[in-house]
Amino acid sequence: MIINVPAAPFPYAFDPEHSALVVIDMQRDFVECGGFGEALGNDVTRLQAIVPTVAALIALFRAKGLPILHTRESHLPDLSDCPPAKRNRGVANLRIGDTGAMGRLLVRGEPGNSIIAECAPMPGEMVIDKPGKGMFYATESDSMLRSRGISQLIFAGVTTEVCVQTSMREANDRGYECLLITDATESYFEQFKAAAIDMITAQSGIVGWATPFRELEASVT
Ligand code: C5J
Numbered sequence: 001m002i003i004n005v006p007a008a009p010f011p012y013a014f015d016p017e018h019s020a021l022v023v024i025d026m027q028r029d030f031v032e033c034g035g036f037g038e039a040l041g042n043d044v045t046r047l048q049a050i051v052p053t054v055a056a057l058i059a060l061f062r063a064k065g066l067p068i069l070h071t072r073e074s075h076l077p078d079l080s081d082c083p084p085a086k087r088n089r090g091v092a093n094l095r096i097g098d099t100g101a102m103g104r105l106l107v108r109g110e111p112g113n114s115i116i117a118e119c120a121p122m123p124g125e126m127v128i129d130k131p132g133k134g135m136f137y138a139t140e141s142d143s144m145l146r147s148r149g150i151s152q153l154i155f156a157g158v159t160t161e162v163c164v165q166t167s168m169r170e171a172n173d174r175g176y177e178c179l180l181i182t183d184a185t186e187s188y189f190e191q192f193k194a195a196a197i198d199m200i201t202a203q204s205g206i207v208g209w210a211t212p213f214r215e216l217e218a219s220v221t
Pocket residue numbers: 024025030073158159160162163164
């Protein structure tokens with residue numbers, strides 16, 4: 001059954017049978033002090049405000065028995081999947097692979113690389129480690145989703161204009177219909193979040209749709 005969810009730029013035709021929630025990079029490295037996000041000079045407390053909404057969105061999908069895919073931005077311990085064009089950013093002594101307060105920054109398996117407890121995956125949910133900003137680059141995301149008959153993706157997570165927007169654009173190129181939950185995503189930069197949502201929804205939804213959590217929740221309950 002198709003459910004029309006009020007959204008920008010026009011209602012989103014939500015088809016629960018072919019949908020998955022994608023939660024992008026809700027990791028300690030981005031959300032907590034002492035991780036990669038803070039090493040880049042960002043105020044990570046901005047991201048903490050969305051945690052209850054992301055958790056509620058995850059709970060809604062679990063309650064409805066709908067699939068969830070969690071992503072982690074991470075690199076192999078030998079950094080063979082981290083090109084210099086990515087590593088050579090930020091403060092010289094606190095780059096990807098260097099040791100911070102929660103272990104090596106953005107390295108798979110380190111404490112800081114895990115998903116925060118409030119949004120932690122449950123057994124059976126999809127989890128992918130991605131070396132890039134987009135969820136499809138060098139991952140099994142597409143085959144995992146297609147093998148489950150999924151053609152619609154509901155997006156949450158951080159940061160809006162970096163890994164969330166990149167993943168939405170990659171998804172749109174692959175034919176997925178994408179909806180961003182605006183209060184379940186955040187940026188270190190208020191103006192970049194607003195601009196990303198505008199870019200996604202402009203031109204009749206050139207990348208996808210956007211709506212607050214309450215609209216999705218009210219539509220499905
Ligand atoms: C960043 C991300 N901002 N998950 N990663 O470097 O958006």
